[in-house]
Amino acid sequence: MSWFMGIDIGSAYSKGVIIKDQELVVSHIVISGANYRKSADAIRAELIKKVNLTQNDIVNTVATGFGADNVYFASRKASDIVCTARGVNNVFPQARTVIDVACQSTRVIRLSGEGKVVNFTVSEKCAGGSGRFVEVIANVLRINLSDFGPLAARSKTPITFNTGCAVFGESEAITRVSEGVPKEDIAAGVNKALANKISSLVKKLKLEEPCAICGGGALNIALVKTIESELNTTILVPAQPQFMTALGAAIIAITSAASE
């Protein structure tokens, strides 16, 4: 049996997957918290428990992400850009552009026909251009993050934010709430502002179709729809968008084990 593991320690969430024959078998996500080492341990324990394995059954583990250094049981680290590209390529071999909407930044990656990284760009670490903006406004609207997309999708008249900054945006959202603007219009306004920033990042790199999206932001379906209309394209969304980078790490674990 050949099981491989990929662990992606992000600034907000840590993700892990186990794969077998390049197929994702099981995934697990925890809040990264203050101790990344502990998060890595927790993910590994939960993953192997879910598929009834022991640590020794895992042939190789590769770590990636912001806190990759803390995955002490990984055989090596891999760049998150390469891992994201690999993961998405595994699910959508046809994808030529990948948008990764993460908590601290957004990344756009261009892939070759063989799934290799041709070029990429990373947004500034700006809350207004990342999934964090959604979190901030969800908090103002007192709604769960998972309800944000469906709520925004109901809006027919999204508001226009006067700012691209999440801090100023928060004040603006509070003002709109006090003026009686419906929640869905505010949520849709956030998606519009965010989609605008993400689209200009994509355009900077030049969009090559088909385009896929991953990262926690991809769970916000209304956001994906807004980006689609900004870019005038259809976007591929994987079933588990948050795990694409971890999946890529696990796939790299196969090749790096073979070469040793």
Place this chain on the structure above:
Amino acid sequence: MYFAGVDIGSTMTKVVLMDKSGNLLTTVKGPTGPEHRQLANEVMRQALEQASLQIDDISCIVATGYGRLNVPFADRQITELSCHARGVSSLFPNVRTAIDIGGQDAKCMKIDNGRLITFVMNDKCAAGTGRFLEMAATTLDIGLEDMGDISLKAIKKIQISNLCTIFAQQEVVALLSRGEKLDNILAGLHDALASRIAALARRLGIEPDLVITGGVAKNRGMVRAMRESLGCEIFVPEEPLLTGALGAAILAKEIYTKAVARGETLPAKSRQLEKATFFSSEHQ
């Protein structure tokens, strides 16, 4: 003959009343008011009361600031940039560069003989404004007015690697939990804001004399950090919040004097201290 300048900022409303010789009669600062920001008229009423004047005694009122567009009792609206330039020059005649750091924007102005030549501003990103420190004060649970003095006690500056205000808050929490000292963290935060504003000012080119105004200029830690970042002497008015309103009052006096010199009178209107609203009517 009396003149008034009303500066409706995002957080504070400032009123300056002046007599025909340019002497200040009274100055009032008050909160613009939360959310609906309708307290501008209240601040004006206070100023009139202090000076024992009626609204109809004022020959000309100039409104400026973010909320200037809908001040029902004002005769003219003039941008805060022009008013600041005029106000700062009246206090520092040799000023060539003025930096106004407010709660939601930062403006750098080039001034020649009291006139605004050119400017750059940041109102797009909270990280280059006073809001950056406000958020830090909330996170650290200290008073906004105390943080500058605490930062001056620092032995070393801890560099804040995140530019974004929101991510910097997270970083500050992480630094605290790592056991870093509050004063050292604060010194780093002041330094981060100062270097962002210095970068903005450098786009314009810095020429002495340099004056800093706005609420953030009251923060001594910030003045020191700016001095270090810019590498030059910095002048701060005694009342750094009032330069916009002061400039507005001076301009009100000029407008009136010019009109009289042309043999015109300003349209006498019966003024009422209606509520000044923050957004123009289309938003309501």
